Amino acid sequence: METTAQQRTSRHQIRWAAILQLVQGVLMEGLPFLALPILLTVGVDSAVLAHGFSFVVPYFDNNLYLMMAMSGIFALLRIIGSIGLLKNRMWGYVLSTINCxxxxxxxxxxxxxxxADGILSGVALILLLLARYGEDRIIA
Known part of the structure; x- marks a missing residue:
């Protein structure tokens, strides 16, 4: 069976969304999680690290290490969703959409x-929605 131009376009959009999610999961969420044991071993005060961020909620300032641990969960979910997208699985699409x-x-x-999180997730979400609903009309 020959694929249509729309199917090829959707495949490319999903592939790019997966790549964006994978980059975001590994670099933006995975690296802080991987840095956590090193920072704890060296004894770096989390208040020093929190100084570079503008947290809306003061609670985050006092619990930066817990946030770094949670980033590992987000990284894992984002990487798993990316793999699902690359394998053309609907669960990967849904998980990636939820992550975004x-x-x-x-x-x-x-x-x-x-x-940067917003840009990567926003672009990935648009690509996912275009791949799934590209030419569909709201009202037939």
Missing amino acids: VVTLVLMIFMLPAGI
Whole structure:
């Protein structure tokens, strides 16, 4: 069976969304998680690290190491979703969509890194929606 131009376009959009999610999961969320044991071993005070961020909620300033641990969970979920997308699985699409939406909601709490999070997740979400609903009309 020959693939249509729309199917090829959708495949490319999903591949690019997966790549964006993979980069975001590994670099923006995975690296802080991997740095956590090193920082704890060296004994770096989390208040020093929190100084570079503009947290909306003061609670985050006092619990930066816990946030770094949670970033490992986000990284794992984002990487798993990316793998699902690359394998053309609907669960990967749904998981990646949820990851993007959650990130867009939470990005305001992690400035300035939240800006990059928002850009990567926003572009990936648009690509996912275009791949799934590209030419579909709202009202037939």
